[in-house]
Amino acid sequence: xxSSDRRARxxxxxxxILSPLAIFLLWVFVTAQGAVPAIILPSPxxxxxxxxxxxxxxxxGVALATHVGASLWRVGVAFLIGAALGVAxxxxxxxxxxxxxxxxxxxEIVRPIPPLGLIPLFILWFGIGELSKILLIFIAVFLxxxxxxxxxxxxxxxxxxxxxxxxxxxxxQIFRFVVLPSALPQIMxxxxxxxxxxxxxxxxxxxxxxxxxxxxxILDASSFFRTTYVFAGIILIGLIGLISDxxxxxxxxxxxxxxxxx
Amino acid sequence: MSATAKGLALVPEPAGxxxxxxxxxxxxxxxxxxxxxxxxxxxxxxxxxxxxxPGELVxxxxxxxxxxxxILNMVAGFLKPTAGAALIGGRExxxxxxxxxxxxxxxxxxxxxxVADNIAFSLRCAGRPKAEQRQVASEMAALVGLxxxxxxxxxxxxxxxxxxxxLARVLAAKxxxxxxxxxxxxxxxxxxxxxxxxxxxxxxxxxxxxxxxxHSIDEAxxxxxxxxxxxxxxxxxxxxxxxxxxxxxxxxxxxxxxAFIRLREAIYRQMRx
Numbered sequence: 362x363x364s365s366d367r368r369a370r371x372x373x374x375x376x377x378i379l380s381p382l383a384i385f386l387l388w389v390f391v392t393a394q395g396a397v398p399a400i401i402l403p404s405p406x407x408x409x410x411x412x413x414x415x416x417x418x419x420x421x422g423v424a425l426a427t428h429v430g431a432s433l434w435r436v437g438v439a440f441l442i443g444a445a446l447g448v449a450x451x452x453x454x455x456x457x458x459x460x461x462x463x464x465x466x467x468x469e470i471v472r473p474i475p476p477l478g479l480i481p482l483f484i485l486w487f488g489i490g491e492l493s494k495i496l497l498i499f500i501a502v503f504l505x506x507x508x509x510x511x512x513x514x515x516x517x518x519x520x521x522x523x524x525x526x527x528x529x530x531x532x533x534q535i536f537r538f539v540v541l542p543s544a545l546p547q548i549m550x551x552x553x554x555x556x557x558x559x560x561x562x563x564x565x566x567x568x569x570x571x572x573x574x575x576x577x578x579i580l581d582a583s584s585f586f587r588t589t590y591v592f593a594g595i596i597l598i599g600l601i602g603l604i605s606d607x608x609x610x611x612x613x614x615x616x617x618x619x620x621x622x623x
Numbered sequence: 624m625s626a627t628a629k630g631l632a633l634v635p636e637p638a639g640x641x642x643x644x645x646x647x648x649x650x651x652x653x654x655x656x657x658x659x660x661x662x663x664x665x666x667x668x669x670x671x672x673x674x675x676x677p678g679e680l681v682x683x684x685x686x687x688x689x690x691x692x693x694i695l696n697m698v699a700g701f702l703k704p705t706a707g708a709a710l711i712g713g714r715e716x717x718x719x720x721x722x723x724x725x726x727x728x729x730x731x732x733x734x735x736x737x738v739a740d741n742i743a744f745s746l747r748c749a750g751r752p753k754a755e756q757r758q759v760a761s762e763m764a765a766l767v768g769l770x771x772x773x774x775x776x777x778x779x780x781x782x783x784x785x786x787x788x789x790l791a792r793v794l795a796a797k798x799x800x801x802x803x804x805x806x807x808x809x810x811x812x813x814x815x816x817x818x819x820x821x822x823x824x825x826x827x828x829x830x831x832x833x834x835x836x837x838h839s840i841d842e843a844x845x846x847x848x849x850x851x852x853x854x855x856x857x858x859x860x861x862x863x864x865x866x867x868x869x870x871x872x873x874x875x876x877x878x879x880x881x882a883f884i885r886l887r888e889a890i891y892r893q894m895r896x
Contacts, residue, residue: 520731523701528745528796529721538744542735619734622778 403589408596411589420590421581423573429597431573435491435566436559439498444555447506448548454507455514456540464507472504476562480569489570497566502555509551513544546620549613553606560602575601652677652712652832653698653800657859659706660693667693670707670859673851675800680826680833682847684840684890690856691836695802698834699725712799721745724793726806730785732777738764738788739773745796763791766825783814787821794829803835807842816875819845823873840890844868844883852893862893 385405391397392404399407415425454461476497487493517540525539567576575598582590651674660667668690675681683691696702697709700719709716711723724745732741740747742763743756751759764773767787777785786806793801803822807815819842826833837843843850850864864886868877877883 518731520727520729521733523699523719524725524727524731524733525744525748526701526719527699527721527723527725528748528792530744530748534748538736538747539733542733545735619776619778622734 400586400588403592407589408592411587412593412596415590415593420578421572428573428575428578429601432563432567432575432598433601435494435574436498436563439495440502440556440559443499443502443559444506444552447503447551447555448510450503451507451510451512452514452536452540452544455511455517455544456536461511468504468507471500472508476501477565477568480565484569493569494563494566494571497569498559498562501558501562505555505558506548506551509547509554510544513547513551514540516547517543546613546617549609549617552613553609556605556609557602560598560605564598649676650713651675651710653834654710655694655697655704655707656710657707658697658704658709660690660697660702661705666857668856668859671856671861672707672859673861673863675832675834677799677832678826678830679848680823680835680846682843682850683834683836683853684838684843684850685853686838686894689853691838691853692804694853695725695804695834695836698800699723699802721749721796722799724796724798724801726786726789726793726801726803728805728808730777730782730789730806732785732788732792734777736776737773738769738775738777738780741777741788742773742791742795744792759795760791763795766794766828767791767821781814782810783818786810786818790822790825794825794831799832801831801833803833805836805838808838815842816878820873820875822846823871827871827873840887840894841878844886844890845878846872850890852890854893864890 388402389405392399392402419425420428450460450464454464479497479500480493483493483497487496521539521543522535525535530538563574564576564579567574568580571577575594579591579594579598582588582594654674655672658671659669671694673681683694685691693702697704698711698716700716700723716723733744736744739757739760743760746756746759760773761770764770767790769784769787769791772780772784777788780788789806807818810818822833822835823846825831833846835843835846837846844866845868847864847866850866852862852864854861866886867882868880
């Protein structure tokens with residue numbers, strides 16, 4: 362890394378940290394002026410107080426860690442299974458026309474349906490328990506990953522496939538050593554999009570009922586106009602999103618080290 | 624007339640190059656028998672026949688679109704002749720296989736694998752033990768002048784080094800025939816000439832048979848034992864030139880040899896013809 366690269370990097374991080382700081386200061390300033398009613402936009406201090414209250418005493422009789430844990434579990438399970446199956450089906454669709462044909466119409470009919478539209482059906486079919494919530498997130502993740510993995514598999518260079526064939530690679534070896542790595546950049550991008558969507562749908566899925574989870578916390582607090590708790594919950598979900606996105610982005614740079622360097 | 628021309632439609636070789644040992648006097652390793660190829664109902668080639676002897680380097684020369692890559696793709700097994708037969712060791716070519724290694728124009732290396740893993744790929748596919756893979760990788764790296772970079776990734780190498788990896792991974796599979804599809808056309812002149820000499824050195828050392836597709840007359844003359852100049856494959860016609868340059872062939876001085884210059888001129892006039 363040259364010194365000008367290093368300077369550019371420092372500048373990048375300075376801006377990346379100053380930008381949220383500026384938003385925060387604007388928030389402090391606006392609420393300190395008293396121009397907006399606290400029930401619409403509470404001050405950062407009030408939100409922090411509610412947050413500490415939840416840390417100490419929980420929310421609606423359940424510890425904050427339990428709310429967070431319940432949400433992470435739902436997102437985690439749905440994300441892992443959805444991503445694994447979505448990648449597998451997407452890669453197969455990208456390389457095997459028959460499999461593509463099987464999934465084409467069903468998946469394109471389901472894809473445009475907003476998850477919220479599925480909630481009434483899921484309540485009828487699977488009840489209001491964990492299964493409905495996880496399935497709702499799962500479907501979104503699965504569809505995103507399928508589309509990305511398929512596009513990734515399609516992007517595999519003909520010469521790479523031919524090179525592998527002429528070095529004696531069998532079908533499975535071509536899939537494992539050529540098609541999958543070729544699709545990885547797009548798969549990693551898909552994971553970041555899917556994680557963001559999964560957290561969005563988490564809140565919707567916790568509309569389905571139940572008494573724990575960050576989505577439940579936000580919705581419950583909002584129906585009682587406890588805006589400071591709504592804000593605390595939103596910020597928590599936001600932080601989970603930020604950390605998971607940075608985590609996946611970091612992994613992606615490590616795993617797909619060749620991307621953009623060819 | 625030579626044995627190669629039997630039943631074929633070869634234009635006679637230019638005078639002064641008709642002598643020397645005939646390639647097809649021995650059992651050919653690679654042959655085309657009245658091969659035709661249609662694409663979208665359009666004839667790309669008709670009735671093309673030739674035979675290549677073990678250890679021979681045949682340069683296939685012609686402008687883009689003349690069908691030279693189609694020939695290579697049929698030998699590689701990527702395309703099937705729509706008429707006639709393409710044979711390797713007397714058996715019809717059924718599909719791609721490790722007995723015919725391909726060096727691609729853009730190297731087509733696996734960017735996600737180290738140089739060593741790229742070179743040892745055919746052994747990995749054949750289920751050879753890890754130790755053997757490592758050993759062959761370093762042997763082949765040494766053979767093509769890549770020692771010391773086995774742990775790097777292709778994107779960390781220059782264009783010339785990438786093509787050396789492309790050569791090494793094909794050699795590692797010990798193919799009967801090496802197919803080279805304009806492998807040096809994207810490189811700068813100096814690198815290209817160094818690699819051309821490398822190919823000849825490797826050929827001398829391994830006795831490998833090579834089909835080398837190129838659009839450069841100089842490259843064809845410098846490398847080839849024989850040159851097929853493709854001018855009208857639709858009529859099954861191509862011209863054959865025998866190269867008579869002093870051994871060892873892996874010698875840059877040969878580019879200045881009177882025989883080199885004469886042959887280059889003869890081919891140039893034919894191409895312009």
